[in-house]
Amino acid sequence: MADTFALITRSCALLRAAGPQTRERLRRSARLRHYHRGETIFLHQSRAQACHLVLEGWVKLYRIAPNGCEALLGIHTRGETFGLADGLRGAARSFGADAASDCDLLILPAPEIRAAAATDPGLQEALLHESFAATDGLLDQITDLKSCSALQRVAAFLCAHACVTEDGLRVILPFEKHLIAAYLGIKPESLSRALSRLKPLGVTISRDIVLIRDPEALDALLREEAAA
Amino acid sequence: MADTFALITRSCALLRAAGPQTRERLRRSARLRHYHRGETIFLHQSRAQACHLVLEGWVKLYRIAPNGCEALLGIHTRGETFGLADGLRGAARSFGADAASDCDLLILPAPEIRAAAATDPGLQEALLHESFAATDGLLDQITDLKSCSALQRVAAFLCAHACVTEDGLRVILPFEKHLIAAYLGIKPESLSRALSRLKPLGVTISRDIVLIRDPEALDALLREEAAA
Numbered sequence: 001m002a003d004t005f006a007l008i009t010r011s012c013a014l015l016r017a018a019g020p021q022t023r024e025r026l027r028r029s030a031r032l033r034h035y036h037r038g039e040t041i042f043l044h045q046s047r048a049q050a051c052h053l054v055l056e057g058w059v060k061l062y063r064i065a066p067n068g069c070e071a072l073l074g075i076h077t078r079g080e081t082f083g084l085a086d087g088l089r090g091a092a093r094s095f096g097a098d099a100a101s102d103c104d105l106l107i108l109p110a111p112e113i114r115a116a117a118a119t120d121p122g123l124q125e126a127l128l129h130e131s132f133a134a135t136d137g138l139l140d141q142i143t144d145l146k147s148c149s150a151l152q153r154v155a156a157f158l159c160a161h162a163c164v165t166e167d168g169l170r171v172i173l174p175f176e177k178h179l180i181a182a183y184l185g186i187k188p189e190s191l192s193r194a195l196s197r198l199k200p201l202g203v204t205i206s207r208d209i210v211l212i213r214d215p216e217a218l219d220a221l222l223r224e225e226a227a228a
Numbered sequence: 229m230a231d232t233f234a235l236i237t238r239s240c241a242l243l244r245a246a247g248p249q250t251r252e253r254l255r256r257s258a259r260l261r262h263y264h265r266g267e268t269i270f271l272h273q274s275r276a277q278a279c280h281l282v283l284e285g286w287v288k289l290y291r292i293a294p295n296g297c298e299a300l301l302g303i304h305t306r307g308e309t310f311g312l313a314d315g316l317r318g319a320a321r322s323f324g325a326d327a328a329s330d331c332d333l334l335i336l337p338a339p340e341i342r343a344a345a346a347t348d349p350g351l352q353e354a355l356l357h358e359s360f361a362a363t364d365g366l367l368d369q370i371t372d373l374k375s376c377s378a379l380q381r382v383a384a385f386l387c388a389h390a391c392v393t394e395d396g397l398r399v400i401l402p403f404e405k406h407l408i409a410a411y412l413g414i415k416p417e418s419l420s421r422a423l424s425r426l427k428p429l430g431v432t433i434s435r436d437i438v439l440i441r442d443p444e445a446l447d448a449l450l451r452e453e454a455a456a
Contacts, residue, residue, distance in 0.1 A: 065372075065375035067375065067453055073367055073370055073374075085360040088356070094367060132313040136322060139291070139301055142366065143293055148293060152295065
Protein backbone atom coordinates (compact mmCIF):
# COMPACT_ATOMS: atom_id res chain seq x y z
CA MET A 1 0.00 0.00 0.00
CA ALA A 2 2.91 2.42 0.72
CA ASP A 3 4.00 2.48 -2.97
CA THR A 4 0.43 2.70 -4.25
CA PHE A 5 -0.29 5.55 -1.84
CA ALA A 6 2.79 7.49 -3.01
CA LEU A 7 1.55 7.11 -6.59
CA ILE A 8 -1.96 8.24 -5.67
CA THR A 9 -0.58 11.26 -3.80
CA ARG A 10 1.11 12.49 -6.96
CA SER A 11 -2.22 12.85 -8.78
CA CYS A 12 -4.28 14.17 -5.86
CA ALA A 13 -3.96 17.88 -5.00
CA LEU A 14 -5.45 17.29 -1.57
CA LEU A 15 -2.88 14.67 -0.52
CA ARG A 16 -0.03 16.65 -2.11
CA ALA A 17 -0.95 19.67 0.03
CA ALA A 18 -0.74 17.65 3.26
CA GLY A 19 2.47 17.67 5.25
CA PRO A 20 4.55 14.42 5.46
CA GLN A 21 3.20 13.53 8.93
CA THR A 22 -0.40 14.09 7.86
CA ARG A 23 0.16 12.06 4.73
CA GLU A 24 1.60 9.16 6.73
CA ARG A 25 -1.35 9.31 9.11
CA LEU A 26 -3.83 9.24 6.21
CA ARG A 27 -1.92 6.43 4.49
CA ARG A 28 -2.24 4.24 7.58
CA SER A 29 -6.00 4.70 7.79
CA ALA A 30 -6.81 4.69 4.04
CA ARG A 31 -8.36 1.68 2.33
CA LEU A 32 -8.51 0.75 -1.34
CA ARG A 33 -11.77 -0.73 -2.56
CA HIS A 34 -13.10 -2.01 -5.85
CA TYR A 35 -16.78 -1.54 -6.68
CA HIS A 36 -18.70 -3.30 -9.41
CA ARG A 37 -20.85 -1.30 -11.81
CA GLY A 38 -24.18 -0.47 -10.14
CA GLU A 39 -22.92 -1.18 -6.63
CA THR A 40 -23.90 1.19 -3.82
CA ILE A 41 -21.00 3.19 -2.37
CA PHE A 42 -23.17 4.97 0.18
CA LEU A 43 -26.84 5.86 0.55
CA HIS A 44 -28.45 9.31 0.68
CA GLN A 45 -29.11 10.19 4.36
CA SER A 46 -26.69 7.58 5.72
CA ARG A 47 -24.05 8.80 8.18
CA ALA A 48 -20.92 10.13 6.42
CA GLN A 49 -18.03 8.11 7.77
CA ALA A 50 -15.50 8.60 4.97
CA CYS A 51 -14.30 10.84 2.18
CA HIS A 52 -13.65 9.27 -1.24
CA LEU A 53 -11.14 9.70 -4.04
CA VAL A 54 -11.75 8.09 -7.46
CA LEU A 55 -8.69 6.16 -8.70
CA GLU A 56 -10.35 4.58 -11.74
CA GLY A 57 -13.84 4.46 -13.27
CA TRP A 58 -16.95 6.59 -12.82
CA VAL A 59 -19.10 7.35 -9.78
CA LYS A 60 -22.55 8.91 -9.89
CA LEU A 61 -23.94 11.13 -7.14
CA TYR A 62 -27.71 11.34 -6.94
CA ARG A 63 -30.55 12.41 -4.70
CA ILE A 64 -34.14 11.22 -4.50
CA ALA A 65 -36.42 14.28 -4.65
CA PRO A 66 -39.65 14.42 -2.56
CA ASN A 67 -41.61 13.49 -5.73
CA GLY A 68 -39.67 10.24 -6.01
CA CYS A 69 -37.59 11.29 -9.03
CA GLU A 70 -33.88 10.65 -8.93
CA ALA A 71 -31.82 13.79 -9.62
CA LEU A 72 -28.35 12.96 -10.92
CA LEU A 73 -26.20 15.65 -9.30
CA GLY A 74 -22.80 14.77 -10.68
CA ILE A 75 -20.50 12.18 -12.19
CA HIS A 76 -16.95 11.90 -10.87
CA THR A 77 -13.91 10.26 -12.33
CA ARG A 78 -10.18 9.69 -11.84
CA GLY A 79 -8.45 12.13 -9.50
CA GLU A 80 -11.70 13.63 -8.20
CA THR A 81 -12.91 13.56 -4.60
CA PHE A 82 -16.51 13.37 -3.43
CA GLY A 83 -18.39 13.48 -0.16
CA LEU A 84 -15.80 15.72 1.53
CA ALA A 85 -18.28 18.25 2.91
CA ASP A 86 -20.52 15.66 4.59
CA GLY A 87 -17.49 13.69 5.80
CA LEU A 88 -15.79 16.68 7.36
CA ARG A 89 -19.02 17.80 9.01
CA GLY A 90 -19.82 14.26 10.19
CA ALA A 91 -23.27 14.95 8.76
CA ALA A 92 -25.87 12.75 7.13
CA ARG A 93 -25.08 12.21 3.44
CA SER A 94 -26.73 14.95 1.37
CA PHE A 95 -26.64 12.58 -1.64
CA GLY A 96 -26.10 8.91 -2.44
CA ALA A 97 -23.20 7.47 -4.49
CA ASP A 98 -23.22 4.45 -6.83
CA ALA A 99 -20.54 2.99 -9.06
CA ALA A 100 -21.53 4.11 -12.61
CA SER A 101 -18.88 1.74 -13.98
CA ASP A 102 -16.52 -0.73 -12.31
CA CYS A 103 -14.33 1.55 -10.22
CA ASP A 104 -11.51 1.75 -7.70
CA LEU A 105 -11.75 4.16 -4.82
CA LEU A 106 -9.49 5.32 -2.03
CA ILE A 107 -11.52 5.60 1.18
CA LEU A 108 -10.30 7.97 3.88
CA PRO A 109 -12.08 7.66 7.25
CA ALA A 110 -13.79 10.98 8.08
CA PRO A 111 -12.47 11.26 11.68
CA GLU A 112 -8.89 10.94 10.36
CA ILE A 113 -9.40 13.68 7.75
CA ARG A 114 -11.02 15.92 10.39
CA ALA A 115 -8.16 15.37 12.83
CA ALA A 116 -5.55 15.87 10.09
CA ALA A 117 -7.18 19.13 8.92
CA ALA A 118 -7.29 20.48 12.48
CA THR A 119 -3.49 20.22 12.82
CA ASP A 120 -2.32 20.79 9.23
CA PRO A 121 -3.02 24.28 7.81
CA GLY A 122 -1.81 23.18 4.35
CA LEU A 123 -4.43 20.44 4.22
CA GLN A 124 -7.08 22.81 5.58
CA GLU A 125 -6.33 25.31 2.80
CA ALA A 126 -6.36 22.55 0.17
CA LEU A 127 -9.77 21.41 1.47
CA LEU A 128 -11.05 24.98 1.05
CA HIS A 129 -9.83 25.10 -2.55
CA GLU A 130 -11.29 21.63 -3.25
CA SER A 131 -14.62 22.96 -1.99
CA PHE A 132 -14.33 26.08 -4.18
CA ALA A 133 -13.65 23.87 -7.20
CA ALA A 134 -16.78 21.84 -6.38
CA THR A 135 -18.76 25.10 -6.26
CA ASP A 136 -17.36 26.16 -9.66
CA GLY A 137 -18.60 22.91 -11.20
CA LEU A 138 -22.07 23.31 -9.69
CA LEU A 139 -22.34 26.93 -10.90
CA ASP A 140 -21.42 25.76 -14.43
CA GLN A 141 -24.14 23.10 -14.23
CA ILE A 142 -26.75 25.63 -13.04
CA THR A 143 -25.78 28.04 -15.84
CA ASP A 144 -26.32 25.30 -18.46
CA LEU A 145 -29.58 24.13 -16.87
CA LYS A 146 -31.03 27.65 -16.77
CA SER A 147 -29.77 29.18 -19.99
CA CYS A 148 -29.32 26.41 -22.57
CA SER A 149 -31.78 24.36 -24.59
CA ALA A 150 -31.65 20.55 -24.35
CA LEU A 151 -29.86 20.48 -27.73
CA GLN A 152 -27.24 22.97 -26.53
CA ARG A 153 -26.69 21.00 -23.30
CA VAL A 154 -26.01 17.85 -25.29
CA ALA A 155 -23.62 19.73 -27.62
CA ALA A 156 -21.82 21.32 -24.65
CA PHE A 157 -21.48 17.91 -22.96
CA LEU A 158 -19.92 16.42 -26.12
CA CYS A 159 -17.51 19.38 -26.49
CA ALA A 160 -16.51 19.07 -22.82
CA HIS A 161 -15.58 15.37 -23.25
CA ALA A 162 -13.98 15.57 -26.71
CA CYS A 163 -10.37 14.62 -27.45
CA VAL A 164 -8.44 15.57 -30.56
CA THR A 165 -7.62 12.58 -32.83
CA GLU A 166 -6.43 12.21 -36.44
CA ASP A 167 -10.05 12.05 -37.69
CA GLY A 168 -11.17 15.17 -35.84
CA LEU A 169 -12.69 15.39 -32.38
CA ARG A 170 -13.70 12.15 -30.72
CA VAL A 171 -15.81 11.56 -27.63
CA ILE A 172 -15.94 8.19 -25.93
CA LEU A 173 -19.24 8.45 -24.08
CA PRO A 174 -18.13 8.03 -20.50
CA PHE A 175 -21.23 6.26 -19.23
CA GLU A 176 -24.59 5.00 -20.42
CA LYS A 177 -26.97 7.22 -22.38
CA HIS A 178 -29.71 7.20 -19.72
CA LEU A 179 -27.15 8.53 -17.20
CA ILE A 180 -26.02 11.25 -19.62
CA ALA A 181 -29.67 12.29 -20.06
CA ALA A 182 -30.22 12.35 -16.30
CA TYR A 183 -27.04 14.36 -15.77
CA LEU A 184 -28.18 16.92 -18.37
CA GLY A 185 -31.64 17.12 -16.79
CA ILE A 186 -33.44 15.86 -19.93
CA LYS A 187 -35.46 12.73 -20.75
CA PRO A 188 -33.67 9.84 -22.53
CA GLU A 189 -35.88 10.39 -25.60
CA SER A 190 -34.82 14.08 -25.69
CA LEU A 191 -31.18 12.96 -25.72
CA SER A 192 -31.85 10.64 -28.70
CA ARG A 193 -33.69 13.45 -30.49
CA ALA A 194 -30.84 15.89 -29.80
CA LEU A 195 -28.24 13.43 -31.09
CA SER A 196 -30.28 13.03 -34.32
CA ARG A 197 -30.53 16.80 -34.71
CA LEU A 198 -26.74 17.07 -34.40
CA LYS A 199 -26.15 14.76 -37.41
CA PRO A 200 -26.57 17.53 -40.03
CA LEU A 201 -23.91 19.44 -38.04
CA GLY A 202 -21.37 16.68 -38.65
CA VAL A 203 -21.82 14.65 -35.45
CA THR A 204 -21.86 10.88 -36.02
CA ILE A 205 -22.36 8.17 -33.41
CA SER A 206 -21.67 4.47 -33.40
CA ARG A 207 -22.18 2.70 -30.07
CA ASP A 208 -20.41 4.80 -27.44
CA ILE A 209 -18.08 6.64 -29.84
CA VAL A 210 -19.05 10.07 -31.12
CA LEU A 211 -17.13 11.86 -33.89
CA ILE A 212 -17.37 15.63 -34.28
CA ARG A 213 -16.29 16.57 -37.81
CA ASP A 214 -17.21 20.28 -37.62
CA PRO A 215 -16.47 21.69 -34.15
CA GLU A 216 -17.19 25.21 -35.41
CA ALA A 217 -20.78 24.22 -36.20
CA LEU A 218 -21.23 23.06 -32.59
CA ASP A 219 -19.61 26.22 -31.35
CA ALA A 220 -22.03 28.31 -33.44
CA LEU A 221 -24.94 26.28 -32.02
CA LEU A 222 -23.80 27.02 -28.46
CA ARG A 223 -23.79 30.73 -29.27
CA GLU A 224 -27.35 30.74 -30.66
CA GLU A 225 -30.13 32.06 -28.48
CA ALA A 226 -31.68 29.14 -26.60
CA ALA A 227 -34.95 27.88 -28.06
CA ALA A 228 -37.50 26.36 -25.68
CA MET B 229 -18.26 52.02 12.51
CA ALA B 230 -16.97 50.15 15.61
CA ASP B 231 -20.50 49.77 17.07
CA THR B 232 -22.01 48.88 13.71
CA PHE B 233 -19.30 46.29 13.14
CA ALA B 234 -19.90 44.69 16.54
CA LEU B 235 -23.59 44.43 15.65
CA ILE B 236 -22.82 42.93 12.24
CA THR B 237 -20.43 40.42 13.80
CA ARG B 238 -23.23 39.03 15.95
CA SER B 239 -25.27 37.98 12.90
CA CYS B 240 -22.36 36.76 10.75
CA ALA B 241 -20.97 33.27 11.47
CA LEU B 242 -17.79 34.08 9.56
CA LEU B 243 -16.90 37.15 11.63
CA ARG B 244 -17.95 35.42 14.87
CA ALA B 245 -15.49 32.61 14.15
CA ALA B 246 -12.58 35.04 13.74
CA GLY B 247 -10.32 35.76 16.73
CA PRO B 248 -10.40 39.26 18.30
CA GLN B 249 -7.23 40.39 16.49
CA THR B 250 -8.50 39.17 13.12
CA ARG B 251 -11.84 40.84 13.73
CA GLU B 252 -10.18 44.16 14.57
CA ARG B 253 -8.05 43.89 11.42
CA LEU B 254 -11.13 43.21 9.27
CA ARG B 255 -13.06 46.03 10.96
CA ARG B 256 -10.36 48.52 10.04
CA SER B 257 -10.42 47.56 6.36
CA ALA B 258 -14.17 46.97 5.96
CA ARG B 259 -16.43 49.48 4.22
CA LEU B 260 -20.20 49.89 4.33
CA ARG B 261 -21.88 50.73 1.05
CA HIS B 262 -25.43 51.36 -0.07
CA TYR B 263 -26.49 50.25 -3.56
CA HIS B 264 -29.61 51.36 -5.40
CA ARG B 265 -31.86 48.76 -7.00
CA GLY B 266 -30.39 47.68 -10.35
CA GLU B 267 -26.93 49.02 -9.57
CA THR B 268 -23.90 46.91 -10.52
CA ILE B 269 -21.93 45.55 -7.55
CA PHE B 270 -19.35 43.82 -9.73
CA LEU B 271 -19.17 42.46 -13.26
CA HIS B 272 -18.70 38.85 -14.40
CA GLN B 273 -15.01 38.36 -15.33
CA SER B 274 -13.81 41.46 -13.42
CA ARG B 275 -11.00 40.95 -10.93
CA ALA B 276 -12.27 39.88 -7.47
CA GLN B 277 -10.99 42.47 -5.05
CA ALA B 278 -13.44 42.01 -2.19
CA CYS B 279 -15.79 39.61 -0.41
CA HIS B 280 -19.32 40.81 0.39
CA LEU B 281 -21.81 40.39 3.21
CA VAL B 282 -25.46 41.45 2.77
CA LEU B 283 -26.69 43.62 5.66
CA GLU B 284 -30.07 44.54 4.13
CA GLY B 285 -31.88 43.95 0.84
CA TRP B 286 -31.40 41.46 -2.00
CA VAL B 287 -28.49 40.80 -4.33
CA LYS B 288 -28.67 38.75 -7.51
CA LEU B 289 -25.77 36.74 -8.88
CA TYR B 290 -25.87 36.00 -12.60
CA ARG B 291 -23.75 34.82 -15.47
CA ILE B 292 -24.04 35.52 -19.18
CA ALA B 293 -23.95 32.16 -21.03
CA PRO B 294 -22.15 31.84 -24.42
CA ASN B 295 -25.58 32.06 -26.13
CA GLY B 296 -26.15 35.51 -24.62
CA CYS B 297 -28.79 34.36 -22.10
CA GLU B 298 -28.47 35.52 -18.54
CA ALA B 299 -28.50 32.65 -16.03
CA LEU B 300 -29.62 33.80 -12.58
CA LEU B 301 -27.45 31.70 -10.28
CA GLY B 302 -28.64 32.87 -6.90
CA ILE B 303 -30.32 35.55 -4.82
CA HIS B 304 -28.74 36.50 -1.50
CA THR B 305 -30.15 38.38 1.44
CA ARG B 306 -29.40 39.53 4.99
CA GLY B 307 -26.60 37.69 6.77
CA GLU B 308 -25.39 35.91 3.62
CA THR B 309 -21.96 36.28 2.05
CA PHE B 310 -21.16 36.08 -1.67
CA GLY B 311 -18.05 36.13 -3.85
CA LEU B 312 -15.85 34.52 -1.17
CA ALA B 313 -14.34 31.86 -3.43
CA ASP B 314 -13.25 34.29 -6.16
CA GLY B 315 -12.08 36.83 -3.56
CA LEU B 316 -9.96 34.33 -1.64
CA ARG B 317 -8.44 32.98 -4.86
CA GLY B 318 -7.86 36.49 -6.24
CA ALA B 319 -9.47 35.13 -9.40
CA ALA B 320 -11.62 36.69 -12.09
CA ARG B 321 -15.27 36.86 -11.00
CA SER B 322 -17.07 33.67 -12.02
CA PHE B 323 -20.37 35.62 -11.94
CA GLY B 324 -21.63 39.20 -11.80
CA ALA B 325 -23.61 40.76 -8.92
CA ASP B 326 -26.35 43.40 -9.09
CA ALA B 327 -28.52 44.97 -6.41
CA ALA B 328 -31.94 43.25 -6.86
CA SER B 329 -33.40 45.79 -4.42
CA ASP B 330 -31.91 48.77 -2.59
CA CYS B 331 -29.34 47.13 -0.35
CA ASP B 332 -26.58 47.66 2.19
CA LEU B 333 -23.41 45.62 1.97
CA LEU B 334 -20.29 45.18 4.06
CA ILE B 335 -17.29 45.03 1.75
CA LEU B 336 -14.17 43.22 2.98
CA PRO B 337 -11.04 43.70 0.83
CA ALA B 338 -9.90 40.31 -0.51
CA PRO B 339 -6.19 40.69 0.44
CA GLU B 340 -7.22 41.35 4.07
CA ILE B 341 -9.45 38.25 4.19
CA ARG B 342 -6.68 36.15 2.61
CA ALA B 343 -4.09 37.44 5.11
CA ALA B 344 -6.50 36.96 8.04
CA ALA B 345 -7.34 33.38 6.98
CA ALA B 346 -3.64 32.49 6.68
CA THR B 347 -3.01 33.34 10.35
CA ASP B 348 -6.37 32.49 11.97
CA PRO B 349 -7.33 28.78 11.91
CA GLY B 350 -10.80 29.60 13.31
CA LEU B 351 -11.55 31.89 10.38
CA GLN B 352 -10.09 29.35 7.94
CA GLU B 353 -12.41 26.65 9.29
CA ALA B 354 -15.40 29.01 9.18
CA LEU B 355 -14.58 29.79 5.53
CA LEU B 356 -14.60 26.06 4.79
CA HIS B 357 -18.02 25.65 6.39
CA GLU B 358 -19.33 28.75 4.57
CA SER B 359 -18.19 27.13 1.32
CA PHE B 360 -19.87 23.82 2.26
CA ALA B 361 -23.11 25.70 2.96
CA ALA B 362 -22.88 27.35 -0.48
CA THR B 363 -22.44 23.88 -2.03
CA ASP B 364 -25.52 22.59 -0.14
CA GLY B 365 -27.62 25.40 -1.62
CA LEU B 366 -26.37 24.71 -5.14
CA LEU B 367 -27.07 20.96 -4.81
CA ASP B 368 -30.64 21.78 -3.69
CA GLN B 369 -31.07 24.02 -6.75
CA ILE B 370 -29.75 21.33 -9.11
CA THR B 371 -32.08 18.74 -7.53
CA ASP B 372 -35.09 21.00 -8.15
CA LEU B 373 -34.00 21.90 -11.69
CA LYS B 374 -33.51 18.25 -12.66
CA SER B 375 -36.36 16.52 -10.87
CA CYS B 376 -39.26 18.97 -10.53
CA SER B 377 -41.76 20.36 -13.02
CA ALA B 378 -42.06 24.14 -13.39
CA LEU B 379 -45.26 24.02 -11.30
CA GLN B 380 -43.47 22.13 -8.51
CA ARG B 381 -40.53 24.55 -8.56
CA VAL B 382 -42.90 27.49 -8.10
CA ALA B 383 -44.72 25.69 -5.25
CA ALA B 384 -41.41 24.79 -3.57
CA PHE B 385 -40.21 28.40 -3.88
CA LEU B 386 -43.40 29.66 -2.20
CA CYS B 387 -43.14 27.08 0.60
CA ALA B 388 -39.48 28.00 1.17
CA HIS B 389 -40.35 31.69 1.63
CA ALA B 390 -43.61 31.29 3.61
CA CYS B 391 -44.15 32.66 7.12
CA VAL B 392 -46.93 31.60 9.48
CA THR B 393 -49.53 34.34 10.11
CA GLU B 394 -53.03 34.41 11.62
CA ASP B 395 -54.60 33.89 8.16
CA GLY B 396 -52.42 30.91 7.28
CA LEU B 397 -49.11 30.93 5.46
CA ARG B 398 -48.03 34.17 3.85
CA VAL B 399 -45.23 34.85 1.38
CA ILE B 400 -44.05 38.34 0.63
CA LEU B 401 -42.46 37.86 -2.79
CA PRO B 402 -38.89 38.92 -2.12
CA PHE B 403 -38.16 40.35 -5.56
CA GLU B 404 -39.81 40.94 -8.92
CA LYS B 405 -41.61 38.16 -10.76
CA HIS B 406 -39.25 38.13 -13.74
CA LEU B 407 -36.35 37.52 -11.32
CA ILE B 408 -38.24 34.71 -9.58
CA ALA B 409 -38.85 33.10 -12.99
CA ALA B 410 -35.17 33.45 -13.93
CA TYR B 411 -34.09 32.00 -10.59
CA LEU B 412 -36.39 28.99 -11.09
CA GLY B 413 -35.11 28.50 -14.65
CA ILE B 414 -38.53 29.06 -16.25
CA LYS B 415 -39.96 31.73 -18.57
CA PRO B 416 -41.99 34.59 -16.99
CA GLU B 417 -45.13 33.32 -18.78
CA SER B 418 -44.60 29.86 -17.25
CA LEU B 419 -44.47 31.47 -13.80
CA SER B 420 -47.78 33.27 -14.45
CA ARG B 421 -49.31 30.02 -15.71
CA ALA B 422 -48.02 28.12 -12.64
CA LEU B 423 -49.45 30.75 -10.27
CA SER B 424 -52.86 30.43 -12.01
CA ARG B 425 -52.72 26.64 -11.71
CA LEU B 426 -52.05 26.97 -7.97
CA LYS B 427 -55.30 28.94 -7.39
CA PRO B 428 -57.52 25.82 -7.16
CA LEU B 429 -55.05 24.59 -4.50
CA GLY B 430 -55.83 27.60 -2.29
CA VAL B 431 -53.01 29.94 -3.34
CA THR B 432 -54.10 33.55 -3.82
CA ILE B 433 -51.97 36.48 -4.94
CA SER B 434 -52.42 40.21 -4.74
CA ARG B 435 -49.44 42.30 -5.82
CA ASP B 436 -46.40 40.83 -4.08
CA ILE B 437 -48.32 39.06 -1.30
CA VAL B 438 -49.17 35.39 -1.65
CA LEU B 439 -51.49 33.55 0.75
CA ILE B 440 -51.35 29.78 1.07
CA ARG B 441 -54.60 28.53 2.62
CA ASP B 442 -53.96 24.81 2.17
CA PRO B 443 -50.28 23.98 2.73
CA GLU B 444 -51.08 20.25 2.62
CA ALA B 445 -52.31 20.59 -0.96
CA LEU B 446 -48.95 22.13 -1.94
CA ASP B 447 -47.13 19.43 -0.05
CA ALA B 448 -49.09 16.76 -1.94
CA LEU B 449 -48.22 18.50 -5.23
CA LEU B 450 -44.52 18.41 -4.38
CA ARG B 451 -44.79 14.67 -3.79
CA GLU B 452 -46.47 13.95 -7.15
CA GLU B 453 -44.37 12.54 -9.94
CA ALA B 454 -43.08 15.43 -12.06
CA ALA B 455 -45.01 16.00 -15.29
CA ALA B 456 -43.12 17.46 -18.26
